[in-house]
Every structure is written in structure tokens, then in C-alpha cells.
Amino acid sequence: MEVHPSALDRALGPLHRWVWRDPHRRARKLLRFAETEAEGGRDISRAAELTPDPLLRRLYLRHAGDELRHAALFRTRARALLRSLPRAARVFEANWLAPGERGLDEVRIGADAPLLAFLHLSEKAAARRFALYRQMLAHDPGTRAVFDEVLHDEAFHMSYTGAQLARVASRRTGARLWQARLGRLWKGYLRAAAALASLLGAIFLTVQYFLLLPPFAILARRAQRKEPQGFSPCRPAGRLESQY
Numbered sequence: 219m220e221v222h223p224s225a226l227d228r229a230l231g232p233l234h235r236w237v238w239r240d241p242h243r244r245a246r247k248l249l250r251f252a253e254t255e256a257e258g259g260r261d262i263s264r265a266a267e268l269t270p271d272p273l274l275r276r277l278y279l280r281h282a283g284d285e286l287r288h289a290a291l292f293r294t295r296a297r298a299l300l301r302s303l304p305r306a307a308r309v310f311e312a313n314w315l316a317p318g319e320r321g322l323d324e325v326r327i328g329a330d331a332p333l334l335a336f337l338h339l340s341e342k343a344a345a346r347r348f349a350l351y352r353q354m355l356a357h358d359p360g361t362r363a364v365f366d367e368v369l370h371d372e373a374f375h376m377s378y379t380g381a382q383l384a385r386v387a388s389r390r391t392g393a394r395l396w397q398a399r400l401g402r403l404w405k406g407y408l409r410a411a412a413a414l415a416s417l418l419g420a421i422f423l424t425v426q427y428f429l430l431l432p433p434f435a436i437l438a439r440r441a442q443r444k445e446p447q448g449f450s451p452c453r454p455a456g457r458l459e460s461q462y
């Protein structure tokens with residue numbers, strides 16, 4: 219199944235190209251993707267343990283194995299990139315703009331229909347993102363090949379979760395998808411709100427630093443001028459009969 223990037227991501231193409239151009243940032247992002255893939259793999263293994271449906275158990279186990287393999291692919295490529303680069307200071311990763319495959323957040327593992335609906339939407343979003351990143355990486359064939367391989371599996375995850383949701387939820391498929399969509403929107407809002415709060419916090423602290431600190435620095439300098447220069451004369455020696 220061919221997957222294409224979303225219209226919004228296509229419109230933001232130049233920004234994504236900038237994110238992926240820096241090799242240090244690319245390597246850091248791949249390491250972060252590896253973490254999320256491994257986390258997703260663990261959550262789906264848990265779902266395989268809990269489901270009473272034998273077909274879903276088999277599919278979940280294959281899915282979990284794929285996610286763990288993606289984690290290994292991303293990690294290996296990130297290490298190869300980092301080895302070929304000189305050491306660099308921390309780079310800005312722009313994770314809010316170019317996230318990888320999202321973890322399961324707080325979706326309840328145990329009920330198959332809500333889990334399948336959630337997985338279907340997040341696998342679809344991940345597949346579309348990876349299709350875009352693949353396009354942005356014409357200058358790095360090694361990393362592009364990793365995305366090619368991962369994208370193939372994500373397309374399978376997207377289609378099997380959709381087909382199994384239709385089997386498990388039958389007439390409630392649409393409602394389940396809408397529920398999952400609203401849940402994802404809410405989580406997206408919380409992530410954006412947290413990012414905005416952290417940005418505003420940084421701005422306010424910087425403004426406070428420059429507005430509140432200078433008066434104290436001026437007072438300290440004035441007080442310093444009143445202090446005598448050089449060594450201070452020592453106290454006269456006391457009487458030696460007393461201990462005080």
C-alpha cells in the first residue's frame with residue numbers, strides 16, 4: 219500500500235527539510251525514534267498477553283516484533299551517523315515539528331476495539347510522517363533506506379489494525395475511530411499547552427533576570443566603593459590574663 223505525506227506536512231516541506239539537514243540533529247532524532255518504537259513494542263506485547271482473541275494475539279506479537287526491530291534499525295543508523303561526525307554540543311531537535319511514531323500514551327490496554335482504533339490512527343499518522351521524512355532524505359541514502367524499511371511495516375500495521383477494528387467493532391467502527399481521534403486531539407492539545415508553558419516560562423525568567431538583577435548589581439557596586447581599600451589594620455592584642 220502506498221502512503222503519502224499529509225497536505226499540512228507537504229506545505230511545511232521547507233521546515234522539515236531544515237530539520238533533517240543537520241546531521242547531528244538527524245542522529246539525535248533517530249535515537250529518540252528508537253526509544254518510542256521500543257516503548258510501543260513493549261506496550262503491544264502487553265496487549266498480546268491480555269487479548270482473549272487468538273488472531274489478534276498473533277498479529278500483536280508480530281507488530282511488537284516489528285516495533286522492536288524498528289528501534290534497533292533507528293539506533294544502529296543513529297550510532298553510525300554519530301561515529302562519522304565530530305562531537306557537537308546539544309542540538310535543537312524540533313520534536314514538536316517532526317515527531318516519530320507516537321507511543322500509546324495512556325490508552326487502556328485490555329479492550330481490543332479502543333486499542334485497535336487508537337493504533338490504526340497512530341500508525342496511519344506515523345506512516346505518513348515517515349513517507350515525508352523519506353522524501354526529505356535524498357542527501358542521506360543510508361537513513362533513507364531505514365525509513366523505506368520502516369515505512370513498509372507501518373503501512374502493514376495501519377491496514378491490519380483497520381481490518382481488525384472492522385471485525386471486532388463491526389457497526390461501531392466509526393464511533394470507535396471518532397473516540398480515538400478525539401483522544402488524540404486532546405493529547406495533542408496537552409502537548410502543545412505544555413510546550414507553550416515551557417516557552418513562556420523561559421521568556422519570563424529571562425526578562426526577570428535582566429530587569430530584577432541590575433538594581434542589586436548597582437547597589438553592590440556602590441557598597442563596594444564605601445569599603446576601605448587594601449588590608450584592614452588588625453585588632454590590638456588583648457590582655458593575656460583572660461580567655462576573652
Ligand SMILES: [Fe+2]
Nearest residue numbers: 255285288319
Ligand atoms: Fe514502528
Ligand SMILES: [Fe+2]
Nearest residue numbers: 319341372375
Ligand atoms: Fe508501527
